[in-house]
Amino acid sequence: MGEVVGAGILAHVPTIMLPEHERRALNHGEDFTIGPALTQLRHEVFETLDYDTVVVLDSHWFTTVEFVVTAQDRRSGLFTAEELPRGMCRIPYDWRGDPELAFAVERVAPQHSAWITANDDHFLPMYYPPINLWTFLGAGLDKRWVTVSVAQTGEADDFLRAGRAIGQAIAETDRKVLLIGSGALSHTFWKLRYLRDHEAAGPEHIFTPEAYAADLERIAWFTQGDHRRVLDTMPDFMRFRPEAMFAHYLMLAGALGESDLTAPGRQYGEYENSLGTGQVHLWFDRPEGGFPRPQASAPEPNYDRQRAAMLAVGAPGAGPQPVS
Numbered sequence: 359m360g361e362v363v364g365a366g367i368l369a370h371v372p373t374i375m376l377p378e379h380e381r382r383a384l385n386h387g388e389d390f391t392i393g394p395a396l397t398q399l400r401h402e403v404f405e406t407l408d409y410d411t412v413v414v415l416d417s418h419w420f421t422t423v424e425f426v427v428t429a430q431d432r433r434s435g436l437f438t439a440e441e442l443p444r445g446m447c448r449i450p451y452d453w454r455g456d457p458e459l460a461f462a463v464e465r466v467a468p469q470h471s472a473w474i475t476a477n478d479d480h481f482l483p484m485y486y487p488p489i490n491l492w493t494f495l496g497a498g499l500d501k502r503w504v505t506v507s508v509a510q511t512g513e514a515d516d517f518l519r520a521g522r523a524i525g526q527a528i529a530e531t532d533r534k535v536l537l538i539g540s541g542a543l544s545h546t547f548w549k550l551r552y553l554r555d556h557e558a559a560g561p562e563h564i565f566t567p568e569a570y571a572a573d574l575e576r577i578a579w580f581t582q583g584d585h586r587r588v589l590d591t592m593p594d595f596m597r598f599r600p601e602a603m604f605a606h607y608l609m610l611a612g613a614l615g616e617s618d619l620t621a622p623g624r625q626y627g628e629y630e631n632s633l634g635t636g637q638v639h640l641w642f643d644r645p646e647g648g649f650p651r652p653q654a655s656a657p658e659p660n661y662d663r664q665r666a667a668m669l670a671v672g673a674p675g676a677g678p679q680p681v682s
Contacts, residue, residue: 359529359530359532360528360529360530360531360532360533360534360535361528361529361534361535361644361648361649362525362528362535362536362537362613362614362644362649363407363408363409363534363535363536363644364403364407364409364536364537364641364642364643364644365536365537365538365539365610365613365614365621365641365642365649366399366536366537366538366539366639366640366641366642367538367539367541367580367606367607367610367623367638367639367640368396368399368491368538368539368540368639368640368641369392369540369541369542369632369637369638369639370418370486370487370490370491370540370541371392371490371542371632371637372439372441372442372445372446372486372490373390373392373393373445373632374390374392374393374396374490374494375445375446375449375490375493376445381393384557384558385557385558385559386558388559390559390630391559391627391628391630392559392627392628392630392637392639393494394627395626395627395639396491396494396495396626396627396639397494398626398627399494399495399626399639399641400494400495403536403641404495404496404499404536405499407536408534409501409534409535409536410456410501410502410533410534410535411456411459411501411502411503411504411533411534411535411536412492412495412496412501412502412503412504412535412536412538413459413503413504413505413506413524413528413535413536413537413538414487414488414491414503414504414505414506414538414540415506415508415521415537415538415539415540415541415605415606415609415610416485416487416488416505416506416507416508416540416606417487417508417539417540417541417542417601417602417605417606418441418485418486418487418540418541418602419485419487419505419506419507419508420507420508420509420510420602421507421508421509421510422509422510422511423473423509423511423675424473424474424475424509424675425472425473425474425475425506425507425508425509425512425520426474426475426476426477426506426507427460427463427464427474427475427476427477427504427505427506427507428455428460428476428477428478428482428504428505428506429455429456429457429460429461429476429477429478429504430455430457430478430479430480430482431454431455431457431478432452432453432454432455433451433452433453433455433480433484433503434451434452434453435450435451435452435484436448436449436450436451437449437450437451437484437486437489439485439486439489441486446486446489446490449489449493451484451489451492451493453492453496453501453502453503454500454501454502454503455502455503455504456502456503456504456533457476457478458531459502459504459527459528459531459533459535460476460477460478460504461476462527462530462531463476463506463523463524463527464476464677464678465527465677465678466523466526466527466530467520467523467677468665468677468678469523469526469655470519470520470522470523470526470655471519471655471657471658471661471662472516472519472520472522472523472655472661473509473516473661473675473677474520474523474677475675475677487540487541488503488505488540491538491540506520506524506609508602508603508605508606509605510602512603512605513603514592514603514608515658517603517604517605517608517609517612518608518609518611518612518616519612519655519658520609520612521608521609521610521611521612521613521614521652522612522613522652522653522654522655523652524537524609524612524613524652525612525613525614525615525651525652526652528613529651529652537610537613537614538610539606539607539609539610540606541600541601541602541604541605541606541607542600542601542632542635542636542637543572543573543576543577543598543600543601543635543636543637543638544564544565544569544570544572544573544598544599544600544635544636545599545600545601545602545635545636546565546566546569546598546599546634546635547565547633547634547635548563548565548633548634553633553634556631556633556634557633558631559628559630559631559632560630560631561629561630561631562631563631563633563634564631564634564635564636565634565635566598568598569598569636570636572594572595572597572598573598573629573636573638574629576588576595577623577625577629577638577640580622580623580640581622581623581624581625581640582622583619583620583621583622583623584620585611585616585617585619585620585621586617588607588611589608589611589616589617590617592604592608601635612652612653613652614642614649614650614652615649615650615651615652615653616653618650618653619649619650620645621642621643621644621645621649622642623640623641623642624640624641624642624643625638625639625640625641626639626640626641627639665677
């Protein structure tokens with residue numbers, strides 16, 4: 359039986375890809391801690407644990423009608439980011455994929471009323487969170503890497519259901535997986551005319567003091583292993599616009615038992631500003647005895663109705679036919 363052997367909420371900010379002298383120029387002569395912290399995480403975790411696949415829950419990859427899991431056997435090339443081509447330009451990448459795991463997620467998704475498809479198109483676009491993280495954490499280690507999108511029309515329950523499907527698929531494919539929720543905490547940018555006044559790392563540059571306080575509150579809960587409180591207070595946290603509706607964390611939590619999850623987080627580096635947004639690395643080690651199993655999902659009537667209608671006419675995207 360497969361399992362998640364480590365998990366993390368990791369920042370992917372473009373700053374980490376800049377040369378050191380440029381980083382220091384943005385931060386009053388000091389380096390940001392977010393990049394060196396990833397180097398430390400690589401040494402302590404990614405180079406030491408026994409695992410097969412890294413799954414990145416990508417808060418930058420928005421899909422609309424479903425979640426998508428990358429299913430290519432390999433992805434390689436040069437990447438230039440559409441968001442900041444000046445800072446992330448022609449970055450080389452080359453990693454093996456995990457089609458078996460990707461299609462397993464698609465196969466079990468109906469058990470959780472989750473709209474998920476696996477896609478093995480080699481022309482599928484890339485976004486910079488997995489590129490940046492692989493550069494620090496995966497280059498040269500020859501592990502499989504898989505990326506999962508965020509359904510931008512989803513809500514918290516949809517993200518948890520998708521996470522449960524991912525967790526179940528990991529168990530059923532006999533994989534040892536590192537699961538990464540890649541994204542920020544509060545996530546409001548300063549407007550362009552003010553933005554360059556807020557490029558340094560200090561928390562005084564977070565968009566509002568209230569957002570800063572909300573981020574620190576959740577970091578404290580994470581380090582205490584109080585995932586239940588993070589989940590219970592999601593409606594309040596949404597006032598501070600967490601990146602991608604905090605889907606990257608909610609999917610991670612769904613895969614790891616949600617409120618049953620009590621693994622404390624270890625913080626790597628400092629909590630830092632990035633143009634008004636709150637950035638931090640938190641790593642959750644595998645508890646003795648393993649992470650909790652994903653919870654079962656109650657049927658969702660809209661999903662069942664729509665999927666039955668799609669299957670009846672052979673519409674794409676309905677997932678596998680039910681077994682008689």
